[in-house]
Amino acid sequence: MDVQSKGALLALHYQNDVLHPEGKIRVGLSADSPVRSAVIAAAQALLQGARQRQWPIMHVRIAFRPDFGDLIQNAPIFRNVAAIGAVVEGTWGAAFYESLAPDAARANEYVVRHRRVNAFYGTQLEDLLRIVDARRLVIAGVATHSVVESTVRHAVDMGYEVTVAADACASAQPAEHEASLRSMDLIARIARGEAVFS
16 A cells, blocks of 8 residues: 555444444444454554544444434345334434544544445545545444445445455454455455554
8 A cells, every 4th residue: 555645544333323232233242242342442543543643534424314214224234223223313322432433623533424335325425535635545344244345345446545444343243244354355455453554
């Protein structure tokens, strides 16, 4: 990866309903899963690394109206979100996990709300990346095999050089996580820890 090119971090779905032990989705992990703690710690380090480098951060969250009138329920994942009443706009569940929330004091942190699997679809994400003149992206979030992979594939098709921060991603099943990383390895660099910024 060209270290001179401008980078941006895409942090996907670090929300209470997705990550918190009392969340409605919880990535399918048990409340006391050590995987959850490891992903949160890695995501905290990732955000800190981006801030130290003065990188723009795009905090992408998924949220819907209380009546889910803005959710097209054409896929099992979306029907399940409505059935369990998850990520409702304005609720604790749709809010960012506290230690992974945007830093309001930083001018180059942005919040993007989306309603599909791909973080680019129907959002201002592409416009924001143009504004900050990003040329390469580090992408992380949950779940690896859904929002992360879908967003990575779209970003690569747009011409971005992409690195996936593997340790800041998770899926309900470790096998799904690993299979998704292997699949993305064909189009993106897979890295962990500080190596994502090199």
